Amino acid sequence: MEVANIAGPSLPLLKSYPRYPQQPRDLKKPRSTYVCQNCGAQYAKQQGKCTACLAWNVIVEEITMQAPQPAAPWEAYSYNSEQLAASRAKLLQEISCQTAYRIACPDQELSRALGGGIVPGSLVLIGGEPGIGKSTLLLQLALALPASKVLYVSGEESEAQIKMRADRLQQLATDCYILNETSLHNILQQAAQLKPAILIIDSIQTLYIHPIDSAPGSIAQVRACTAALLRYAKSTNTPVLLTGHITKEGSLAGPKVLEHMVDTVLQFEGDRHTAYRIVRTIKNRFGATAELAIYEMHSHGLREVANPSELFMAQRVDNLSGIAIGAFLEGNRPLLIEAQALVSSATYGTPQRATTGFDSKRLNMLLAVLEKRAGLRLVVQDVFLNIAGGLKVEDPALDLAVCLAIAAALKDCAIPPHCCFAAEVGLGGETRGVSRVEQRIAEAERLGFQQIFIAEHNLKGPVAEEFSINVHPVATVSKAIDHLLMQEIGS
Numbered sequence: 001m002e003v004a005n006i007a008g009p010s011l012p013l014l015k016s017y018p019r020y021p022q023q024p025r026d027l028k029k030p031r032s033t034y035v036c037q038n039c040g041a042q043y044a045k046q047q048g049k050c051t052a053c054l055a056w057n058v059i060v061e062e063i064t065m066q067a068p069q070p071a072a073p074w075e076a077y078s079y080n081s082e083q084l085a086a087s088r089a090k091l092l093q094e095i096s097c098q099t100a101y102r103i104a105c106p107d108q109e110l111s112r113a114l115g116g117g118i119v120p121g122s123l124v125l126i127g128g129e130p131g132i133g134k135s136t137l138l139l140q141l142a143l144a145l146p147a148s149k150v151l152y153v154s155g156e157e158s159e160a161q162i163k164m165r166a167d168r169l170q171q172l173a174t175d176c177y178i179l180n181e182t183s184l185h186n187i188l189q190q191a192a193q194l195k196p197a198i199l200i201i202d203s204i205q206t207l208y209i210h211p212i213d214s215a216p217g218s219i220a221q222v223r224a225c226t227a228a229l230l231r232y233a234k235s236t237n238t239p240v241l242l243t244g245h246i247t248k249e250g251s252l253a254g255p256k257v258l259e260h261m262v263d264t265v266l267q268f269e270g271d272r273h274t275a276y277r278i279v280r281t282i283k284n285r286f287g288a289t290a291e292l293a294i295y296e297m298h299s300h301g302l303r304e305v306a307n308p309s310e311l312f313m314a315q316r317v318d319n320l321s322g323i324a325i326g327a328f329l330e331g332n333r334p335l336l337i338e339a340q341a342l343v344s345s346a347t348y349g350t351p352q353r354a355t356t357g358f359d360s361k362r363l364n365m366l367l368a369v370l371e372k373r374a375g376l377r378l379v380v381q382d383v384f385l386n387i388a389g390g391l392k393v394e395d396p397a398l399d400l401a402v403c404l405a406i407a408a409a410l411k412d413c414a415i416p417p418h419c420c421f422a423a424e425v426g427l428g429g430e431t432r433g434v435s436r437v438e439q440r441i442a443e444a445e446r447l448g449f450q451q452i453f454i455a456e457h458n459l460k461g462p463v464a465e466e467f468s469i470n471v472h473p474v475a476t477v478s479k480a481i482d483h484l485l486m487q488e489i490g491s
């Protein structure tokens with residue numbers, strides 16, 4: 001019996017279909033993409049709001065020439081036998097590395113921020129607001145590096161302006177080459193000829209690379225230039241130091257991709273109105289993050305501050321109410337700083353709380369703890385808190401100092417001089433242990449303090465016996481207040 005062909009007419013074999021429909025494309029035709037200048041998201045057409053980062057009016061048209069694509073996707077992954085041998089997977093033991101070798105920086109602060117010197121072949125990004133001192137720091141480094149050929153490329157300043165700055169810095173190096181150029185192609189050609197030990201670029205936002213058509217500083221240019229510099233750094237083992245602008249919100253201009261591409265990100269912080277400048281390590285593939293370098297801006301450039309605690313405490317006035325000294329860690333560095341509080345009767349229904357250099361939510365929490373657990377009447381008081389010196393402190397070890405400063409301001413009495421604090425305060429009003437308390441105690445001792453108040457939990461082992469300073473363990477914030485301030489009020 002004949003069986004009906006229920007499947008219908010037989011389909012042509014699949015292999016007769018082209019797998020990748022080959023559409024003729026004009027590779028020379030420029031193409032427009034719409035790129036968010038905030039986060040780097042790409043769109044096919046213009047729109048007012050970036051759906052990725054939710055920012056408004058940040059999408060800009062960028063015209064790019066389409067780079068020739070391989071005919072089929074697998075061609076991109078096909079290697080010849082030589083390349084295959086080079087890209088062979090190796091056993092971990094077979095790989096030799098030169099991690100021990102770093103280019104020593106004469107600037108000890110920068111060396112610390114970089115994790116002990118400049119790693120050959122690394123790409124370092126230094127971000128910061130305009131006028132904070134990025135160019136000064138890098139030119140100073142270029143001039144001070146002993147016996148190293150440095151190529152300092154500036155897209156922002158002319159050669160004469162750089163010379164004037166070098167004269168101002170009063171350092172004259174013999175092997176420092178200056179180039180005023182914005183074409184990355186020309187810069188890399190010069191670098192190939194000169195073969196510098198270090199390449200410095202000021203700034204990444206001024207560079208452009210062919211064939212990307214968008215303006216220097218656009219996301220596409222910044223990304224492509226950084227990628228080219230990364231290839232240069234890795235293939236020649238030359239460290240490249242870049243400066244980058246930051247946006248008014250304080251993040252590095254350009255998408256996060258820039259931070260992902262580089263090995264190290266250093267952020268320049270500080271108030272332009274004060275002389276202190278802080279270089280903070282935000283990311284470091286070759287060392288610890290949260291390192292800190294502190295400088296002072298002088299008329300002859302940036303000067304390293306080796307003893308920052310002494311600097312922050314230099315203007316201290318003893319026997320002033322509402323002041324307490326806290327020992328906190330910034331990266332691996334113990335520092336002592338002054339917490340200043342002012343408490344005054346609230347003039348409006350809702351009392352004001354304002355802080356500088358300290359988290360305002362944490363201040364509110366500490367005020368609630370003082371109210372509830374230590375019985376201080378703060379609900380009808382305006383409270384102002386300032387961390388002297390312009391630092392922003394995130395270490396919770398400053399909690400006890402902040403609580404004592406507020407309590408002393410409320411009671412209008414001074415905490416005895418030569419007293420400092422290093423403990424976190426919990427919601428129950430209890431003090432909590434902090435990390436590396438020995439380092440904090442040692443710093444307080446070095447600066448001539450006679451008493452330090454720490455959490456009971458930290459007083460394990462021989463901590464107290466090791467130091468000549470008196471180490472007082474306290475269990476709660478109210479006990480610390482009673483111990484220090486009740487005596488003062490009574491006397």
Ligand code: TYD
Nearest residue numbers: 130131132133134135136297298299300301
């Ligand atoms: P600069 O390095 O040009 O900042 P950036 O590259 O981050 O934009 O810093 C310039 C500021 O520093 C400027 O306000 C002048 C000041 N400065 C000094 O006070 N002393 C100096 O020796 C130098 C070179 C600059």
Ligand code: MG
Nearest residue numbers: 134135156202
């Ligand atoms: Mg500059």
